[in-house]
Amino acid sequence: MSVTIKDIAKETGFSVATVSRVLSDKTGFFSQQTAAIINETAAKLGYKKNMAATELVTQKSNVVAVIVNSTKTNFSDQIINGIQKKADEAEKRVIILYAGDRDERSQRIALSTALERPILGILLLSVDLFPSNLAILTSSNIPFYFISISFKDTMLNYIASDDQEIGYQATNYLISQGHKNIGIAGLNIENSAHTGALRFKGYQKALREAGIVFKSDWLQTGDYSYESGVTALQNYYLKKDITAVIAASDLVGIGILNECNRLKINVPAELSILTTDGTSLCELVRPQLSSITQDFYRMGYLSTTYLINNTQNNAYTNIAISQRQSVKSLNKIDH
Amino acid sequence: MSVTIKDIAKETGFSVATVSRVLSDKTGFFSQQTAAIINETAAKLGYKKNMAATELVTQKSNVVAVIVNSTKTNFSDQIINGIQKKADEAEKRVIILYAGDRDERSQRIALSTALERPILGILLLSVDLFPSNLAILTSSNIPFYFISISFKDTMLNYIASDDQEIGYQATNYLISQGHKNIGIAGLNIENSAHTGALRFKGYQKALREAGIVFKSDWLQTGDYSYESGVTALQNYYLKKDITAVIAASDLVGIGILNECNRLKINVPAELSILTTDGTSLCELVRPQLSSITQDFYRMGYLSTTYLINNTQNNAYTNIAISQRQSVKSLNKIDH
DNA sequence: CTGAAAGCGCTTACAG
DNA sequence: CTGAAAGCGCTTACAG
Structure with a gap:
């Protein structure tokens, strides 16, 4: 259906390996000329990389999943702006998932949607997880941080106000x-x-x-x-x-x-x-x-920084x- | 790293094919007993399906991507609720992508994030696409609908108020x-x-x-x-x-x-x-x-219905x- | 600098 | 009802 590296390989006469290398810019492994030809052909054919395939083979992802309440928490925009900013600086992508309004099922669906594909980690934006859903999360081995909610339990990472x-x-x-x-x-x-x-x-x-x-x-x-x-x-x-x-x-x-x-x-x-x-x-x-x-923007920025750097840490932002x-x-x- | 159907196959003695069949519930292709064993083992091992792999082989996806402005459009929540409702009824998932505030680059990133993975289609939530980005979208062969923005150009699908x-x-x-x-x-x-x-x-x-x-x-x-x-x-x-x-x-x-x-x-x-x-x-x-x-909830619901049914259509919602x-x-x- | 080959986690004809 | 095998679109040692 859509164009793949195989098509580009066929069109240019190079192998898929070479095409893959220039398209993912593994600098030093190909000549300028080769790169030019391949890039040109990719553009001509309207090639779009299938990140799902990439993520499958590399076993890593550049997307951070943000789970938010659909409740009118009118500060979530600020937090998301902060998240977006840091993600952008680090060349990560962010996807946002709605978890309904304190609804166990909606939370679970949002969680599954995130967990069922390769992601970097999860940011929970003032969502008060039901115990059953927290269990799903913790057993998933994926890093996650709570934003704007704090816990006594120091096993959970959070970024919030004091x-x-x-x-x-x-x-x-x-x-x-x-x-x-x-x-x-x-x-x-x-x-x-x-x-x-x-x-x-x-x-x-x-x-x-x-x-x-x-x-x-x-x-x-x-x-x-x-x-x-x-x-x-x-x-x-x-x-x-x-x-x-x-x-x-x-x-x-x-x-x-x-x-x-x-x-x-x-x-x-x-x-x-x-x-x-x-x-x-x-x-x-x-x-x-x-x-x-509260400094919501900062909460978003900081939590994303922690997630990306894999800093297992809590923090308070200014008030x-x-x-x-x-x-x-x-x-x-x-x- | 995480548990795959191969692990379950090994654990139960069945082949990955059988495991796959029961886990994706291809009813009628396995016995109740087999199903019981496999489901149990899956639960025990904490199995999470990797949807990226599934999407890769089936060449289809159950996620609709929603692109929104980070601008304070205070009605987007209502639209998203409508989208979420319909998606939920149809067993689809929705991911939301922020496209900045009328920023060409942010729009492009949001678009790429959506386009670079298997998705059902795209909903543009009152985002006024730059021509360059519209070109990317149209050349992608993926269905998309504008919400809350209408066009003279009837080549573009929209659901909005009149x-x-x-x-x-x-x-x-x-x-x-x-x-x-x-x-x-x-x-x-x-x-x-x-x-x-x-x-x-x-x-x-x-x-x-x-x-x-x-x-x-x-x-x-x-x-x-x-x-x-x-x-x-x-x-x-x-x-x-x-x-x-x-x-x-x-x-x-x-x-x-x-x-x-x-x-x-x-x-x-x-x-x-x-x-x-x-x-x-x-x-x-x-x-x-x-x-x-304006009936924003309905806009969300209706556009998602169109997207899922692949109805190439425009519609006005009530005022x-x-x-x-x-x-x-x-x-x-x-x- | 380039290619052949194996493999990521899944699904699905095909055969039995 | 079940299994062996091919393949989705990519990446990456390994060889040359």
Whole structure:
């Protein structure tokens, strides 16, 4: 059907071995003249190398597989850009696979699609693998890295933000702006090793260091969704206790913001919002959402670097406060 | 390295042929007992089929390659969901390739990555191919479909909205709400065959039918970006001529909205906004943006259906007005 | 600098 | 129901 090196060999009179050598540029094993003829003929015939065949014989691959949630994780673009950049620099290719929305079967299909062909390794983009699927992965002998999710278990490689630091720094920032009654909303605290629990721990630490006594209704758990933000604010509204809230994601922050809008609560005059992530969504809404911003691009770049160099390692990327319009300083007034 | 059918053959005493037959489930060519033994051994050994080898010998593939812009086209998720759904139903796999942001080289790399391995076909997700890259594609003999982009050239297959209808229906809707001075903003009119030009044509047709004389400053061209919206509104602000504007995308609409916010123009009291696309962004901002909504999910689903069935065809998917909060009816007042 | 040959992991007529 | 053999498109020692 499509043209192969055999066709080129026939056309030029050289052997397939020679054709293969010039086409894969094994410099020094052929004369300039031969190369010219073969390359020309390849172009003329519209030759496209069949990488599947190459990968089969060389037993190695230049493609990294990225598995992402189809969930609206609005930061995945940034991570993928970072991955793409590093892959490009290293002359690797990247293919992206959707793993559905926390669906065991979809995850398994995405995993199989990756595992059933020659690949360099797998990058899991904030996908929380079901145990059964993690088992498939670990038993495959293919290197893999989690991005934007961290683990206690140091057998698993991850590149993420330090979630405890996120909680700690976010809270400290709000305290530095004069807030004392600070909510934390939209995060999932259940799994003791994970994101939510760590952030909450950092939050409590900052409170403690500032001598603030935590009240249980300051914590409004959720699933990082817009709806979590809406619900959280409704609960806060009942108590009218807090002056600032840390949202677990930008979407949670927007949920809170919009519900404030509906209930005629002025942000930031009556309630300050500090959101987590700092994606472009923060600048789309009014007032713009201040955030504790994660370096997603860097996560992508770094994880790909590790994968390519086969560095079995974990790493934290930087976090920083981005001041926009949704946090009010109480200090000026207090003074 | 990893376990092959040869290993299973050795382990079970059957030939690789038999192993192959049961593992690829060529029903009727083996006994239940044999199957049981082989499947068991495969599981025990952690066998993973090497699809690259299979594809090499069968000369066909079950993977559809989707090429997307890394540009913030915030509707691509919906399209991909539709693709994924249909692919799943047909037992096909999908891999996604990023083609950068209107970058010739990135496009070429994405294309090569797809073309250099066995695939079923290619779906181009609102990527405006450079001529050189289109040439590569067409000469490859692999079926491909454009999604969310239409062409005059009927040699190219596309699944998209009817852009002239978008312009026409959007304008008619605004006219039905009593608006007469209607802007259209953020679209690119240059390439005569494309999206922007068609929408503008539909817009003009609706105006004409309503006996409204178009004024040239009602058209503010752009590139479908947030910034286009901001700039457009600044220009409108100078003339204070229009009561409603059709934004070329949700981001354009938000750019207009936020600039209104800055200039203390009340939406929709002083200016109505009808945005194009109708993604989730419309419901994130306040007031929520009314839109002429495209059926992106369906585009994905339909194009994948065509690709799998090898239907050489074009199709338009439905469009509809989604009333939210950003369009004011002038009729009540007029009455 | 070039070619003949073996082999990567699979599938599938052909024969039995 | 099962096996021996050829072959998919490539690469790479080995020989010359």
